Amino acid sequence: MTCAWDPNRNVFYLSSLAQKKIVQITSDSHVTDLVPANRDHLLPVLGIRLDPRDATIWANTEDDLGAAELVHFDASGNLLGRFSLGGDAKRGFNDLVILKSGEIFLTDSLDNKVFRFDPAKKLFSPLKFHRELLYPNGIALSSGDKMVFVADALGIIRVDLQSLSTADVNPGPRSTLAGADGLYWHNGSLIAVQNGIGSPRIAAFKLSDDGLRVTKTTVLENRSSFTSLPTTGAIRGSDFYFISNSHIDNLNAGKILDPTQLEPVKIAVVRLP
Numbered sequence: 001m002t003c004a005w006d007p008n009r010n011v012f013y014l015s016s017l018a019q020k021k022i023v024q025i026t027s028d029s030h031v032t033d034l035v036p037a038n039r040d041h042l043l044p045v046l047g048i049r050l051d052p053r054d055a056t057i058w059a060n061t062e063d064d065l066g067a068a069e070l071v072h073f074d075a076s077g078n079l080l081g082r083f084s085l086g087g088d089a090k091r092g093f094n095d096l097v098i099l100k101s102g103e104i105f106l107t108d109s110l111d112n113k114v115f116r117f118d119p120a121k122k123l124f125s126p127l128k129f130h131r132e133l134l135y136p137n138g139i140a141l142s143s144g145d146k147m148v149f150v151a152d153a154l155g156i157i158r159v160d161l162q163s164l165s166t167a168d169v170n171p172g173p174r175s176t177l178a179g180a181d182g183l184y185w186h187n188g189s190l191i192a193v194q195n196g197i198g199s200p201r202i203a204a205f206k207l208s209d210d211g212l213r214v215t216k217t218t219v220l221e222n223r224s225s226f227t228s229l230p231t232t233g234a235i236r237g238s239d240f241y242f243i244s245n246s247h248i249d250n251l252n253a254g255k256i257l258d259p260t261q262l263e264p265v266k267i268a269v270v271r272l273p
Helices: none
Strands: 003-006 011-016 021-026 031-035 045-050 057-062 068-073 079-083 093-098 104-108 113-118 123-126 139-141 147-151 156-160 166-168 180-186 189-194 201-207 214-222 233-236 239-243 267-271
Touching: 003 045, 003 239, 011 045, 021 045, 045 093, 057 093, 068 093, 068 104, 093 139, 104 139, 147 180, 180 233, 180 239, 189 233, 214 267
Parallel strands: 003 233, 139 180
Antiparallel strands: 003 011, 011 021, 021 031, 045 057, 057 068, 068 079, 093 104, 104 113, 113 123, 139 147, 147 156, 156 166, 180 189, 189 201, 201 214, 233 239, 239 267
16 A cells, blocks of 8 residues: 655545555544545556645556556546556556656556656657566655656656756765665655565655765664554655554465454554655
């Protein structure tokens, strides 16, 4: 599951893998369906982002069989379009970012690629990287739409959007950028939900101006009940709200393995540096 913050409507959006829907949560914790289950025959829903041009909603969907779609909704949850890639490759559309131009960059975790999607032409094109990607997941966009950062199992790669050159971000001594699920930009730092490094944590990585080096690492949450299995989050002002108990390890092939282990979704919040 993934969440996003809509400052225009003052609500959070939360996606569901198991129920294949998107809910909205108001500031007073009132929950309603934005996109109800089964209405549009969606695949399990992952990344959600708002289009900066019109506050419409884009989301990635995929299933365990390798089918994947990029879907587009208006602010009321009505389906505006759905887009997929042809071919025999198994796809795993995961997370996405949207430029001010409306152009979308999205990760494909199963085919180990990052795609650029042109909404006007409705075309996908793959980005070229200096090394092979290993399960690309979280993705973040810097201010001014200058850089995109892609997280995979090995670390984080910076993509310069002017030259399209790529390079690994140096994590600095005694730190790691590996295993980030959710990835976000905030005031020159990357906020990462690292659930692939053993003990999950939420960390802020202050970057050099060129985005190639971590100058300071601040662990915001680690080894507590709030990080049992966090996945993604959303930034609201100076606060980072994140899903602390995703239950993603209790889901296989679209089915819940052990319903007795389920508990209400917990959203935790930490103040960003």
